[in-house]
Every structure is written in structure tokens, then in C-alpha cells.
Amino acid sequence: xxxxxxxxxxxxxxxxxxxxxxxxxxxxxxxxxxxxxxxxxxxxxxxxxxxxxxxxxxxxxxxxxxxxxxxxxxxxxxxxxxxxxxxxxxxxxxxxxxxxxxxxxxxxxxxxxxxxxxxxxxxxxxxxxxxxxxxxxxxxxxxxxxxxxxxxxxxxxxxxxxxxxxxxxxxxxxxxxxxxxxxxxxxxxxxxxxxxxxxxxxxxxxxxxxxxxxxxxxxxxxxxxxxxx
Amino acid sequence: xxxxxxxxxxxxxxxxxxxxxxxxxxxxxxxxxxxxxxxxxxxxxxxxxxxxxxxxxxxxxxxxxxxxxxxxxxxxxxxxxxxxxxxxxxxxxxxxxxxxxxxxxxxxxxxxxxxxxxxxxxxxxxxxxxxxxxxxxxxxxxxxxxxxxxxxxxxxxxxxxxxxxxxxxxxxxxxxxxxxxxxxxxxxxxxxxxxxxxxxxxxxxxxxxxxxxxxxxxxxxxxxxxxxx
DNA sequence: TCTTTAAATGTAATTTTAACACTTAATTAT
DNA sequence: ATAATTAAGTGTTAAAATTACATTTAAAGA
Numbered sequence: 347x348x349x350x351x352x353x354x355x356x357x358x359x360x361x362x363x364x365x366x367x368x369x370x371x372x373x374x375x376x377x378x379x380x381x382x383x384x385x386x387x388x389x390x391x392x393x394x395x396x397x398x399x400x401x402x403x404x405x406x407x408x409x410x411x412x413x414x415x416x417x418x419x420x421x422x423x424x425x426x427x428x429x430x431x432x433x434x435x436x437x438x439x440x441x442x443x444x445x446x447x448x449x450x451x452x453x454x455x456x457x458x459x460x461x462x463x464x465x466x467x468x469x470x471x472x473x474x475x476x477x478x479x480x481x482x483x484x485x486x487x488x489x490x491x492x493x494x495x496x497x498x499x500x501x502x503x504x505x506x507x508x509x510x511x512x513x514x515x516x517x518x519x520x521x522x523x524x525x526x527x528x529x530x531x532x533x534x535x536x537x538x539x540x541x542x543x544x545x546x547x548x549x550x551x552x553x554x555x556x557x558x559x560x561x562x563x564x565x566x567x568x569x570x571x572x573x574x575x
Numbered sequence: 576x577x578x579x580x581x582x583x584x585x586x587x588x589x590x591x592x593x594x595x596x597x598x599x600x601x602x603x604x605x606x607x608x609x610x611x612x613x614x615x616x617x618x619x620x621x622x623x624x625x626x627x628x629x630x631x632x633x634x635x636x637x638x639x640x641x642x643x644x645x646x647x648x649x650x651x652x653x654x655x656x657x658x659x660x661x662x663x664x665x666x667x668x669x670x671x672x673x674x675x676x677x678x679x680x681x682x683x684x685x686x687x688x689x690x691x692x693x694x695x696x697x698x699x700x701x702x703x704x705x706x707x708x709x710x711x712x713x714x715x716x717x718x719x720x721x722x723x724x725x726x727x728x729x730x731x732x733x734x735x736x737x738x739x740x741x742x743x744x745x746x747x748x749x750x751x752x753x754x755x756x757x758x759x760x761x762x763x764x765x766x767x768x769x770x771x772x773x774x775x776x777x778x779x780x781x782x783x784x785x786x787x788x789x790x791x792x793x794x795x796x797x798x799x800x801x802x803x804x
Numbered sequence: 805t806c807t808t809t810a811a812a813t814g815t816a817a818t819t820t821t822a823a824c825a826c827t828t829a830a831t832t833a834t
Numbered sequence: 835a836t837a838a839t840t841a842a843g844t845g846t847t848a849a850a851a852t853t854a855c856a857t858t859t860a861a862a863g864a
Contacts, residue, residue, distance in 0.1 A: 550831040
């Protein structure tokens, strides 16, 4: 009988977390070296099982915290993977989540203690199970999302140079963007605040720092602003 | 222990199917009247449980077939819903799928026999559980998808009038579209074949029929064509 | 032959995008 | 002190895409 709750099969439900970060080397992703079987010692996404009294969004937050110490990271659901043998131990369906975070803000030490490591997305090692697939799916989603609304907020430090924002976009979209066109397009969105402060570390002239104007950003989100580079 | 397969909770995993159709009244959705508890007699999406040796995509196809007789409908995964009490009987996580189908091609009789019924999306009754939420999510997705690539293929009959295609777009996007701009934009995509045949049923002058050029469409899909109305 | 009805068709103004290169400010080296 | 170096900063123009907008056409029915 199709709809008998009592006879229906139950399965293990897992979550896997894809965490993007950004630094001077470009776009990065956070991985852990598995300390348990199967595939012990291999690189993997942070994953774990859903609990009976837990919502998937919360499970993703909990699992990420367990493996990295990262707190209260807001993640978006990506896709649910259900290939029969995706996990060799037992049939497990996995719901992938992804998030964008600021590497600097999120204590590198803590991540060290937990054996997590940042990898450039262009140099990701072979991952366990179907995690490669999840990752490439997440990158596609991130690219799409970037074309729908600005992404800098989550990935950049509080104060950043225009050239960092440009580099972030170039990393995500994996292409060169004309500096002048980029700046005028970003400025036309009117969501950045130019500070009086300059960053003197990377050039003789120094470069102005910016912050996001969260209020204006939120106001515009409702209107679905789009960027097309 | 976080990663012990043996002690992890297992949950019921369901699929729910959101089927869109289109006819002279506009955009429609297929619902069934539940013939089992709970919520017997209420309108609902077609849903059922995942089997142990089954992939989610296949489960969605099977469940849809069981309730409607529809065969081999390709569905896309939408989102996974996991609120604790979303199903009052037992904790059930549900993966929603959606598809676009041609109402005429899919035998109304068969659907009758199975107690399924088409509803205009603007006149959908209250649905069980969180199915309203799934539906509104699916409509959002359909709108987005429509702005990314043409949708007519799946929803229209083999041969159709330009005015039907226009109406389809207006139904999905829920706004008026200028006829001349629509036609020139569609034509610029170069994926329609204008037939010599005319449909004489709706006007004295008659209107030319079109079909999709599947080859050109597939070729362009690779280039991610976008429409912006 | 006049009326009716939906179908079919084109242009001009505006906005957006894309391509493109030189100047500036400050430090460092001679 | 002056010349060289380096990243930062800045505008214009051409092309393409989008939007707004109104009349004519083909056939049937009165």
C-alpha cells in the first residue's frame, strides 16, 4: 500500500555543508580531513546525520559547528542527493547546504583545531562520495546567485578595497571584468559607502576603503536587483 | 557520536509532485482528492514515500504515476521540506518535485479515473500539510526558469498559435506583455518554425501555427539563452 | 458592401552594455 | 631633487537591447 506510514521504508538523512570563503588568493572552500571510517584520512565536506527532532537547516548549522567550531552560520539549501550507493556503508540521502563566510572573521585557529582547511576552488583535492558533484553544483549556484544580487557582504571583511570586490567577482565568475565598467556598475547600485580611510598596505598611493550599506542593500533586495557582467 | 551510522535516526522520506499544465484558461496545477487518512477528502499534491532501493527522481515518477496514471514525466527537484510537524502522523521529510506538462496530451480520462483534477493557479483550494508552501515555491521557481529559457515546449500542444504562447508567458509571469515586443523577441531567439497551416477556430482571419524547433532549442540551451520581459 | 474581430506588422526614443587608455598620488631608487 | 615605479582612479563613445506605441489586414457575417 502506497501510503501506509507504518510499512514505509525509513532512510538515513544526512546534511553536507559547502562553505565558501575569499582571501587574497581568491575563492576558497572549507574541507575537513575525515577522522573516521569509511574514507578515513580523505578530504570531505562537513557532514552528519539529521536527528529525529531536528529541522534540516538546524542540522546543517550543528554539523558545521561540530567540525569547525563555526557558530550560527546561515546556510542555504542546495539540493538533495539520493543515489543508492552514494554512501558505501548504508543507504543515505544527503541534503547539501552552502554558505558564504568571511575567512578572517572566522578564527583560523579554531578551524585548525578541528582539522579543517581552506582550499582554493581551483585546487580542490578529490573528495569522498559524491562531494565533488555537490561542490560543482554549489559553484554553479553561487555564480547564478552572484548574477542576481551582490555577494560581497558575506565574503569580504567589514572594510574592503574596490579592487578586492572586483577580484571577488572575477574569482566567482571565473573571468576578467573591466575595472572601469565594474566600478561604475557597482556605484550605480548605490549600496556602497566610500570611507575617508585609505588602505596603504598594497600601493604607494593607497586606496579608499568601502563598506556595504546594509540598509540600502536590504531595501533593494526587495526589488531583485541584478548585475550582469 | 556524530557519525555512527548504526545509532543515527532514520526518518520517513516522501516526495510530493507539483504538476503544471496550461490551457485556454491559463496556468493550471494538478491536484488529487486524498482517499486516505489523515486529511481524507482534502485536496493535495500527489505524494508518497521513497523506497529503500529507489532514487528520489524515480520515486517522484512512480508516485505521480500511481495517482494520475501519467507516464514517464520528467520532473525537476525543487526543495526539501523538513519542519518537524509538517506531517501530523509521523516525522516525514519531503522532497518536492515539479514538472510542466501538456494537458491535452495527457489523457483527461485517465486523470478522471484517478480523481485528479486541474485547478487554475489563481483558484487553488487550501491544500494539506505544507503543500501550499510548496506550490508557491514552485511558482516562484517556474517564473525564474521562464526568465532563463523558453518554457512553451512542455506546456503547449505540438502546434500552437503565437497568441497562445503569449498567453502562457502572461499566465506564468502574471503580467501583461506587449504583443509586438513579445513576438519580435521570440522570433529573435530563432527557435520557432512557422507552419503554412492556420488555425481558423478563433478568428475570421485565422492565425498561423508554430512548432518548436527542438534542434535549435537544444543547441541554444548550451548557451544559456535568457528572455527578459 | 459594410461591419466586425482577431491577427499581423515597424519605428523611434531611451537605456544599458561594452570597449577602450591615460592621469594621479605617493614611494623608492639614483 | 629628480626620475622611475606601482597600483589607484577616472570618462567617453559606439553598439545593442529594451520599451513604448497605432495602424493595417484578412476573412466571415450581417
